[in-house]
Amino acid sequence: xxxxxxxxxxxxxxxxxxxxxxxxxxxxxxxxxxxxxxxxxxxxxxxxxxxxxxxxxxxxxxxxxxxxxxxxxxxxxxxxxxxxxxxxxxxxxxxxxxxxxxxxxxxxxxxxxxxxxxxxxxxxxxxxxxxxxxxxxxxxxxxxxxxxxxxxxxxxxxxxxxxxxxxxxxxxxxxxxxxxxxxxxxxxxxxxxxxxxxxxxxxxxxxxxxxxxxxxxxxxxxxxxxxxxxxxxxxxxxxxxxxxxxxxxxxxxxxxxxxxxxxxxxxxxxxxxxxxxxxxxxxxxxxxxxxxxxxxxxxxxxxxxxxxxxxxxxxxxxxxxxxxxxxxxxxxxxxxxxxxxxxxxxxxxxxxxxxxxxxxxxxxxxxxxxxxxxxxxxxxxxxxxxxxxxxxxxxxx
Numbered sequence: 001x002x003x004x005x006x007x008x009x010x011x012x013x014x015x016x017x018x019x020x021x022x023x024x025x026x027x028x029x030x031x032x033x034x035x036x037x038x039x040x041x042x043x044x045x046x047x048x049x050x051x052x053x054x055x056x057x058x059x060x061x062x063x064x065x066x067x068x069x070x071x072x073x074x075x076x077x078x079x080x081x082x083x084x085x086x087x088x089x090x091x092x093x094x095x096x097x098x099x100x101x102x103x104x105x106x107x108x109x110x111x112x113x114x115x116x117x118x119x120x121x122x123x124x125x126x127x128x129x130x131x132x133x134x135x136x137x138x139x140x141x142x143x144x145x146x147x148x149x150x151x152x153x154x155x156x157x158x159x160x161x162x163x164x165x166x167x168x169x170x171x172x173x174x175x176x177x178x179x180x181x182x183x184x185x186x187x188x189x190x191x192x193x194x195x196x197x198x199x200x201x202x203x204x205x206x207x208x209x210x211x212x213x214x215x216x217x218x219x220x221x222x223x224x225x226x227x228x229x230x231x232x233x234x235x236x237x238x239x240x241x242x243x244x245x246x247x248x249x250x251x252x253x254x255x256x257x258x259x260x261x262x263x264x265x266x267x268x269x270x271x272x273x274x275x276x277x278x279x280x281x282x283x284x285x286x287x288x289x290x291x292x293x294x295x296x297x298x299x300x301x302x303x304x305x306x307x308x309x310x311x312x313x314x315x316x317x318x319x320x321x322x323x324x325x326x327x328x329x330x331x332x333x334x335x336x337x338x339x340x341x342x343x344x345x346x347x348x349x350x351x352x353x354x355x356x357x358x359x360x361x362x363x364x365x366x367x368x369x370x371x372x373x374x375x376x377x378x379x380x381x382x383x384x385x386x387x388x389x390x391x392x393x394x395x396x397x
Contacts, residue, residue: 005131005193012131012140019189021147023083023124026178027090027117030110031059033159033175037168045103052103055110062114063121064353070119071126071346072208076199079123079130079342080192086119087183093117094179098172113175118349120182125345129334130193137335138280139272142327146268198339208343217344219392220333223284225351226388227325229381230295232356234260234319237363237374241315245371246308256312260319267323280328281393287324288382288389294318295382299375311371318378325385 007013012020042052066086073082090113097109128140163171211217242253271283297314330348337344359381363374 011136015189019185020124020127021144022182022185023120024144026182027120030113030117030175034168034171037163037171040168047103054107058107058111059114060353062111063118064350066115066118067122067346067349071122071342074123074126074342075340078192078194078199079127083119083123083186086116087186089116091176091179091183094172094176098169122345122349126342127193129338129341135276135279138275138328138331141331142268142272145327146265146272210340211337211344211347214336216336217333219388220329221348223385223388224329224333224348225355226381226384227322228352229355229359230378231322232359233363233374233377234315241371241374244369246311260316263316263320264323267320268327271324271327280332283324284328285389285393287321288385291318291321292382292386294321295379299379302371302375
């Protein structure tokens with residue numbers, strides 16, 4: 001018998017929340033765990049570094065377009081069947097990647113890993129919207145993102161530990177085992193959450209088309225995307241900013257990156273605790289001006305002749321503040337399109353990857369020895385979030 005979906009307080013039960021967190025984290029782990037294996041892949045296949053990088057590009061492309069596909073499928077056919085198809089597909093793709101005889105097969109397998117693995121991410125968010133309402137949706141979304149945020153923070157270190165003794169193929173088999181456990185968890189815990197009468201009312205692209213008719217969804221989805229752009233500007237530039245600009249060692253960079261992750265996770269957890277009392281819109285309305293102020297400080301410190309290590313302080317403040325915005329903006333966007341929440345979740349995920357792909361190369365456009373591009377992008381993105389929040393507060397609910 002599947003576990004009950006809700007507890008006595010009307011929130012998601014612990015088994016359901018754990019499985020949804022598992023769904024939301026396992027596919028991204030496919031990136032973080034295998035990155036330390038790049039040199040071995042290059043050596044084994046006698047490939048150029050750019051060729052090995054295609055295994056990451058293929059995965060990210062698959063993840064972006066897979067969210068669009070599975071979000072629409074879950075609106076039309078229900079959540080469970082597309083989720084099981086995605087689980088079986090990503091399990092198969094992981095096995096093919098582990099057995100890849102050449103780089104071309106590995107790149108293709110990584111693309112399908114991303115494509116099918118996207119089902120877990122996009123459908124997990126849609127299931128939360130199916131089962132919860134109002135502040136409870138925001139609370140659950142923030143809680144899920146908080147728990148899910150722990151895995152990417154520790155995964156590179158775990159990947160570095162296990163890649164040495166078992167190699168990159170062993171890492172791929174490890175991922176296959178994780179996806180098998182995910183398939184078992186979904187089959188034994190979850191059940192269908194989208195009723196039959198809510199399905200089949202539109203074409204596969206119809207759900208996506210309906211999103212543009214809901215200004216409230218577009219607004220909060222844009223807040224989510226611009227806030228994520230602040231994060232991506234920091235993440236993509238952080239190795240150079242912390243080591244080349246601030247002068248920290250690789251170990252020091254790892255410690256500070258982890259400290260920032262703790263701040264982000266703690267903010268998400270605090271948000272989940274106060275959202276019932278304060279409300280998700282008010283949390284965003286308070287957090288985004290602070291985010292803008294902290295990014296201004298990042299830029300000021302980047303251009304002033306002050307000790308470079310001071311950059312770490314406003315960066316930590318900005319990253320931590322993002323934790324108050326991401327879960328709440330996701331919940332508010334999806335709450336506005338409950339009738340096509342799978343498509344809404346898909347577009348959120350797609351915009352996340354597109355913004356990330358656009359921002360990452362810009363953060364290093366001026367070279368490895370300056371934090372100025374990162375600071376400018378963070379400020380521009382935070383300014384966009386501020387404008388959007390101001391417009392949303394004036395718009396009718």
